[in-house]
Amino acid sequence: MTERNYFLDFNYLSGNERAFGLVKLYQAGRLFCSPSTIIGTHLHGDCFELTIVTDGEGAVVTNDQRLSVRKGDIYFSFPGDFHDVVTSKVNPLKYDFFAFNTDDPELKADLAEVMSTLSLGTRIFRDDRIASLVSQAIAELSAEDEYSERVLSCIFLQTVYYIVRDLKRHAVAARADDVSSDEQLCYRVMNYIDTHVYSMTGLSELGSVFSYNYSYLSTTFHSTTGRTLNDYYRSRKLEVARLLLQEGKLSSSQIAEKLNFSSLYAFSKSFKSKFGSSPQAYKRAHREQSQRRKPE
Template sequence: MESETNGEKAVVLDVRPLSGVVFEPGRIMGKARCEPGWSWHVHAMPDYDFWHVLAGTGSMTVNGSRYPIAPGCCFTLRPGDRIDVEQHPDDRLTVIYCHFRKAVEDAGGEAGRFSPPRRRVEVHDGARFEALMGRLLELRDMPPLWSEVEFDYTVKLLLLELYRSERESHPAGRASARHRELVRRASDSLRQGAWAEADLEAAAAEAGVSQRYLSQLFKRHTGRTLKSYAAGLRMERARLLLAESDMPVTQIAETLGYADLYSFSKLFKAYSGTSPSGYRKRSPAATPLD
């Protein structure tokens, strides 16, 4: 399935869009603030290139199609692309760039296939994207042990970020991204032990929505309501304490905020299929921490 955007066909990806492909470093990578009067002209790109803009403005023409350059956008250039870039004379560009190519995986010369993102994508999580680009630059100066593997994985993480940003570039996608961020922040609070009803109300208030609406977002993005998600986290914490500590069961129930041992044991059995004491007996002995 394809859709047309700015003269380019955006491919709707499979569930595992990068399986069977391995990436390796291309000819050059770096970070630079472009000099006054700088421009860039390439008759035919020799490999792929992430060209991520940190600051400045200008325009890039790829194979005759013109794109605006602005902070936060990333160009994924492809082998054979004809490139012409001009920066605004009063707003110099700062960019991170990294050339890469698909590795030949077997003796027959077969390399995995992948569908590149659109040539220009506005990156939604700029800090994460910049950190990943910076990691590629660090790998250039590292000893070879595992650096090739990490380079491949990091390029794939960057591509996944671009695929997500593509999908979130439409109004519905932008709303979904905002909702997912609300769920992420609330779930982070829950993982730190904010399980009580008052905590759920506080998490919703901090997100600027009602508890009911936040619960609907949780259901949409996690498959569970807010209360069910919090209860699951609390039960997972109980299982960990039973397996890896010598705290009495009564103390665990009290610590996790249950009204009494009976309530805790009943809920734990419904969740785990066994009583807390039975779960502890079947678990490996706890190893004391140094």
Template sequence: MKEYGHELAAFCYYAPSAFEKLGGLWPIRSGHNIAKAGYAVGPRMIECYSLHVVLDGNVEFQAGEARATLRRGDLFCLFPDRLHNYRAVEFAADSPLRLHWLAFDGPQAEELLARVGITAEEPYLRGKANGELTELLTRQFGWMTEGNRPVELQMSLYRLFALLAPSDAPDSSGSVEPGWLERSAAYMKSHYMEPITVADAARQAGVHRSHFYLAFQRRYGMSPKRYLIQLRMEKAEELLRIGKLTVTEIALSLGYADLYAFSRAFGQFHGIAPSAYRQGRRGGPADG
């Protein structure tokens, strides 16, 4: 670290590559410091997002109407083109303010921040900076300094947000959090052409199957079984209209064990056999 007016600090100014900017998130700069008495930054604004973790000491932070005194284990975020200022408070020579920061940008940046509870209106979190997170920041600083670890850096950025993400398991009152429901629906949307079952989706959600059924029904207005069948039948209609695959090939492509199982499911859903549906749509002969 080098000595500056009111701090000892180390900085890394990173130049993200074109490859890194193909992703949803990329690093811009990083640094860490030990503040001296009188340390203060701003009021000023920056062009990107920047997470600042309080490693020790106390800092008073303000951005717009948001104001907070933060301590070890807390963190705050600077938002682009938004005035902010922060300063060391309750300074103690044996326990000075120490910060580690990571500036980043990308089309997913604001959404990822929102997912962990950081918004422009409330741009800080308390007690979320654990040892694993600070170690990750230290590794990121080293990789950015080396300048030749783009894949590791990209992976580590998402890991950072995973560490900050709150648990979204149902609480003891039995209330339904949307996170696991959305994940289970996304799981079915992503894999409905594979031979997955509703039990697989319940395991993905991490809740008991009966609770999964009830919560899913309330949220989506249909059972998870119906939801999964609907995804497959909508795709089946599309493939039957296109006409490039035989009905048997469509059945196997949609995760059914054989033509009989698919035809039965299609008939129950649409009230017509898949071969008859295709024949009616295009006026041609049925196939198998």
């Protein structure tokens, strides 16, 4: 990220998330972009995130799909998303952000339902109450006292309930009548793969998840999208691997295990086939390129 005018970040990522009642906080903060601010594509781990535009305009890019946003818009990101925020140079973005998850079974089920029904094109919504609550949370995090944990627990739980209620309604209202049942099924399959890329052990589990014969799913996916299920699944795993290598926190063998490749050799072979270099060489080249970009 470069040349931001104002940046406030309460960061509890990398396994350090804070529990506030039923809600786990991963990150919250505020960013005022300059015309030259670059956020950069990053991988969402095991958390959801709100991007709440408080001023300006720009775009949110998720899994290579770009959607314009402006003041008042709220964008909802899923676990496993490839995510970027791009600011307008003329009217730079100002936005708050809130990344969270939960271990509560009922809330997890509600959020899973939202993920299964909401398409990329319908993830933008508006709710001044949510914008106000997240702004209050940021202020509370900036000056914590003996009451803050209870106050924040209430704020975060209310925020998540508003998100679930808004997006359930939004998904129903936005569902297009001209989308075929096969297209809806393929979207649900792609969304499942995107959001379960770490936990899936193979494509065969899709049959039980969607209550269809796997052969039928495979044929329908290919005839509707022009791609095979295996190609889509493999491509998503390798894109995730690429970003994990860019982060530089995990070794190639750890990434291969995390993404359920059969072996380090199988991972390296697939990665080189897609990106033209081995994982180790890619990681080294990215690190050297990043070091050259650092100001002296």
